[in-house]
Amino acid sequence: MAKRSPLLLKLMARIGEIDFEECWIPRFNGRLTLADWAEGGKDVIRVNPMPHVVDSVIHELLHATYPLYSERAVRSMTGKLMKQLSDEELQAIYSEYRRKVDE
Numbered sequence: 001m002a003k004r005s006p007l008l009l010k011l012m013a014r015i016g017e018i019d020f021e022e023c024w025i026p027r028f029n030g031r032l033t034l035a036d037w038a039e040g041g042k043d044v045i046r047v048n049p050m051p052h053v054v055d056s057v058i059h060e061l062l063h064a065t066y067p068l069y070s071e072r073a074v075r076s077m078t079g080k081l082m083k084q085l086s087d088e089e090l091q092a093i094y095s096e097y098r099r100k101v102d103e
């Protein structure tokens with residue numbers, strides 16, 4: 001196994017001191033926000049899993065629907081489709097994904 005960076009070990013130890021929340025985080029300057037960090041009484045890292053999950057779902061749906069498309073074409077189309085999604089549509093796709101994963 002590769003030698004562990006002391007920085008990585010320090011960050012892993014830091015996890016115990018931090019609270020985490022998973023939630024939708026509003027866009028910043030029109031761009032999807034994947035995570036942020038807020039200093040308060042206790043540090044909180046908020047993670048928005050929706051953009052990554054929906055990006056992956058759309059990517060794999062394209063493979064499933066168009067099996068002959070190249071990886072490069074699927075990546076390109078996924079990026080274009082992600083840009084077209086409103087927040088509500090993105091959240092709706094995520095909810096449908098979550099519902100099916102949890103059933």
Ligand SMILES: [Zn+2]
Pocket residue numbers: 059063071074
């Ligand atoms: Zn792929």
